[in-house]
Amino acid sequence: MISFAVPEEIQQRLRFVRETAERFMRPQAREFDEREHTVPWEFINHMWDEALRTGRSFRSGAARDGDGLASQTIVHVIETLSWGDAGIYLCGPGAGLGGAAIEATGTPEQKQRFLSRYREGKPKWASMAMTEPHCGSDTAAIRTTAVRDNGSWVLNGEKIFVTSGHKSMLDSDGLMVVWATIDPQAGRAGMKPFVVEAGTPGLRVSKLEHKLGIRASDTASVVLEDCRIPLTNLLGSEQVTEPGKGFKGAMATFDATRPSVAASALGIARATVELVKELLALHGVEVRYDRARNRMGAVERDLLDMETQLRAAWLLTVKASWMMDHGLPNTVESSMCKVKAGDVVTRITQKGVELMGPDGYSRRLLLEKWMRDAKINDLFEGTGQINRLVIARRILGYSSRELK
């Protein structure tokens, strides 16, 4: 059936989320942008308390197990939180990206051992370390090594761009999923995810990046020096040829998380469209939807275009998440929504600044901040170019060798 009715369960969930965004995010957005790397504890504790109370993290989706709405709920929730503030949203406690990797590649025992902490005690984070100083999109080129030694894995290397890396290792009893190679000759097949728990000697958070936007969120660099972890912290198995795990597991993680990134982008875009419309309405500029476009004013046309692009990207995002919930392969759709959302949020927020002129450029309004926040969505969890590559290979039926 074709239907665009948002399920009641999701709408109910959104009531809490919307209130959170209005109370703990939007009013503080400027402050946490200006005071980079200040941890928004009030928001974090609020989200954590709710997660403990309901038994579900805001990222865990469905209201009940097996209701088939998890991914659709997540994109709605994240869109709303990012409407509040994308930087603060990224500080949200819980298993996050590291948790997604554990879900995608871990054994049942590992999921229990590593993820149960996110249902009790104080706020915690789970980060994921993939990127290295010399390689980003080319994930197969990572150099961090894991060597088996005396009943342990020993990790050595350097990781950058670890979202919430500081929070996961220093502000909480969390963990970091570190991708390393156990066989540098084996390429992607040798890449494995390892869990490094907070407090493990040999892992040092060496730097926090200063960024264009999403400044509330910590983006950490990590140095691993003879970091020794238990053998059982390798997620899945060490079989280099094991299908569906390892690197493929990382890709499966992205199929699940790319719609979330798209949703975050679109929350920023919606905030922008709403504010610009509100401000322009004060000056009598409103979209007359019944008009043909060639009878609209230039600014009115821009507004219509912003709304159109936003809705287009949002529907792609909802569909990708719906496919996920229905167990349908959604690699193409996940990349499509990510590409589109990354493009439109960049365009919409830049247009917002342009349309409002000096007000748009001023730090008195949030428009310039949203423009800075927006751009990250075209970069992380696969740049726009990488996602185009993913789509192109699938629609053409090409391998990564045939289409480089």
Next chain:
Amino acid sequence: MLGFEPSPDQRTLVDSVRRFAARELRSGAREADETSTLPAEITGKGWELALLPASLPEAYGGFGERSAVTGALFAEELGWGDVAAAVALMAPALVALPVLICGSEAQKAELLPAFCGDAFTPGAAAVAEPHFDWDARALRTRAVRGGDGYLLDGVKCNVPWAAESEWTLVYAELEGRTQGFLVRRGSPGLTVKEREPNLGLRACPLYGLELQACAVPAARRLGGEQGADLGPLLDASRVAMASLAVGVARGAYEYALQYAKGRKAFGEAIAQRQAIAFMLAEMATDIEAARLLAWEAAWTLDQGQPALKEAALAKAFADDMVLQVTDRALQVLGGHGYIRDYPVEMWLRNGRGFAVMEGLAIV
């Protein structure tokens, strides 16, 4: 619940329309374009699909119920086959659906059964006007009260089947509102002008129309004496056009994709180059987005809710998308795209029409 899969019934219908589009529309499109002639065989076979009777209730000779979502699904398939033929095939609905949605009981009883027969029954709507800033909600064609009804004056363009239709639904401004008037063929004051010499849609029989003190009885005003709110109709029209545009774009994209895989340059398929592959990826993404926007607007209409904004968004996106996609498809073919031995230039010309057509050009 959210859902993105057509129902089994819709799928069956889409399959039959797709077969027809592939067998009849695709194969005949180029010749029909070159000769500006739509063979009667095409309209005959298209009519056998019974898409219109399936939207009309049994009381008037049909066997179904109007669904904008189902309409969007088959419009995409027809647009994929040949949009010029699709506009001609869907034209009877330009009379039947406004009468169904806005007509008086007497109008329904009189007109609808004619559209449920075995033979193709042309229908015409005269909406567009030949000036750059024409607006379906602010028409220059005027209706004034006179005699026992109305007198219409004005000039219309792009009226499908104007010469062949028993009924033409003429839209005109009456006391500040756009209203519809059912005008019978041969009415005094109604003149069918020449075929429109358009850039595209050449196979579609589109004509100019002139109205000079054309008298229409009071009972022939759409909706009867109190008239009709045409808003939902205009929205439905935008959705239908958006879906046709999705079909045109999908056809061009699929063709360009196959071409790019087969065409070799510098020792490999051109599709193996990111410059080409990325264009195709963006085309696929935008087609999917346009389809979803059209579906959402259609679904909103089917819920009986106002869909003004949804339909406006769907139309705006589809207008831009179909231009972009058909242009990119032509670019993928390079010089061959410009040659009339290949269908892509025709799709670009046809696609150009969407941004030009507004309001009630199709329902």
